[in-house]
Amino acid sequence: MNQRFSTDILIIGGGAAGLSAALHLAPHARVTVLCKGEIGSASSHWAQGGIAAVTSEEDSLEAHVQDTLRAGAGLCDERAVGFTVENAPAAIRSLVEWGVTFDTENNHWHLTREGGHSFRRILHVADATGKAITETLMQRVLDHENIQFFNDRIAIDVINRSRLGRYSSRCAGAYVLNRSTGHVEVFQARFVILATGGASKVYLYTSNPDSSTGDGIAMAWRAGCRVANMEFNQFHPTCLYHPHAKSFLISEAVRGEGGVLKLKNGRRFMDRYHELGELAPRDIVARAIDHEMKRTGADCVYLDISHRPPEFIRAHFPTISARCMEFGIDITRDPIPVVPAAHYTCGGVVVDECGGTDVPGLYAIGEVSCTGLHGANRLASNSLLECLVYARSCADHIRGLLHLPEELVRIPHWDESKVVDSDEDVVIAHNWDELRRFMWDYVGIVRTSKRLERAQRRLDLLKQEINEYYRHYRVSNDLLELRNLITVAELIVRCATARRESRGLHYTLDYPELLQEAEDTILFPGSMEHLTVLRPDGSG
Secondary structure, eight states: OOEEEEEEEEEEOOSHHHHHHHHHHTTTSOEEEEOSSSTTOSGGGGOOSOEEOOOSSSOOHHHHHHHHHHHTTTOSOHHHHHHHHHTHHHHHHHHHHHTOOOOEETTEEOEEOOTTOSSOOEEOSTTOHHHHHHHHHHHHHHHOTTEEEEOSEEEEEEEEGGGGTOSSOOEEEEEEEETTTOOEEEEEEEEEEEOOOOOGGGSSSBSSOTTOSOHHHHHHHHHTOOEEOTTOEEEEEEEEOOTTOTTOBOOTHHHHTTOEEEOTTSOBOGGGTOTTGGGSOHHHHHHHHHHHHHHHTOSOEEEEOTTSOHHHHHHHOHHHHHHHHHTTOOTTTSOEEEEEEEEEEOOEEEOOTTOBOSSTTEEEOGGGEEOSSSTTSOOTTOHHHHHHHHHHHHHHHHHTTTTSOOOOOOOOOOOOTTOBOOSOHHHHHHHHHHHHHHHHHHSSSSBOHHHHHHHHHHHHHHHHHHHHHHHHBOOOHHHHHHHHHHHHHHHHHHHHHHOOSOBTTBOBTTOOSOOSSOOOOEEOTTSSOOOOOOOTTSOO
16 A cells, blocks of 8 residues: 655755745645655756846846847747746745855855856855755754655656546645555645756766656656747756766856866967857857867866965866866866766746646746746756745745635545566666767757657657566556656657757757747647556556
8 A cells, every 4th residue: 555645735855946836835835845766966056157137237137138048049948038027036046045045245145247248146155056955955954843854755647637537637635655655655745846846867977967868857757748849959068078977067156256267278269159159058168079079089178276275176167176186187287177068957847837737736946847938958057046036936826726615626546566576776877878878869959850760769769668577567667767757758859850040059950041030849638659658557
């Protein structure tokens, strides 16, 4: 018998979006938060740069809007951009009220500048802003009597009433795997918020933690939600290049404070690619590095900030300095070896200004969503801002619905007696590795139609194998993540194939020009074959 839990609002994800939504909702309802790993395992925790918001007299809301639109390559939803920028100051005030202490200088917030921004407007906590925010929010969540927190849980699927024999489609909770016990639990809820982050783990090289496997995007797609703009995967230009430095990001703030990119011979190259040099938008910097590496046959390029005073470097980048020193790199004297890595998923589940999806009762906020803010390329440090702004608007919307009568729904148990444990974990591991390698090779920074076709053929084979597994074996964390990665990989390939131009983060050699009309790439449920949808009896 499954263990069952009941709550008003179920939040799946323990990053900045999920935690802040929980804090906004907790005074008004019972809230349950599920975290996939341990505390601090979400992508938000590893965000180094900061939060973009207009807080100085020199800056303006209009300038922030225009910088965002410019970075988005004509594909941003102007309404979403204005909404986010206008609500940024309120989001910062909420963080301060919760206890986040941003760096100051001369009794004012110290603001840094990052690529694509026309002013210094990035609030930060040294070079570990995400860590400071998530730790502060997490402590608030753990201390709140109206919030239940469960870690080591991975959601299998959201529960959709239409699949329980009901005429109306509405989200009613989620089936969840307890990774510690291996058993499936049932979480029933009036509202479900997906705050699971992005899907960058679909690529071989990524700055993201292991949890970024596109779970929320895949679950929403299976539940009947539209997904959009998955071809726009942001590759961060500067991830530390070292065999033992797994997924360690070198913040864009290093370039914002004067860091320059060089080849092995010490020559700078970014001035040949963009008038802003190292402060050009990330997609341009990433492609420039990729091109220089291929042109010269180099394994990496170098980011050098050693010309700044050592005390300045250590004060502004203590985390980066300490981590590099572990590998024998003294950034006050040595250039940092860097390579591009998959970093941010600009597309996702289609939502409105409240984070509402196509399925009533189901919401998506943060990187899992596609709000229209980022368009074809995310402006640096707009991501944490989006998490906070939409968490609040989502909470406000749900709060306005709590007075409605609750309809009782009978949710079937998940029968675990009819399935067995897999004895072929090596096959799952091989498929995981194969997927990430061909996505890097064929659907990476530079694409072609033929490469996309090759990726799709391999995805078709992987889907066949995974469907066989679901017919015979008990669900496991690795199997669930692989199923989700295959789903989001196909969503990326389908979107990339449909876009016959090069725009923002999507660059294809077959269609290098920009089309006059900028249109979103929207995939509708039923437009491609699903992987096996799990049933409450535990089978596919």
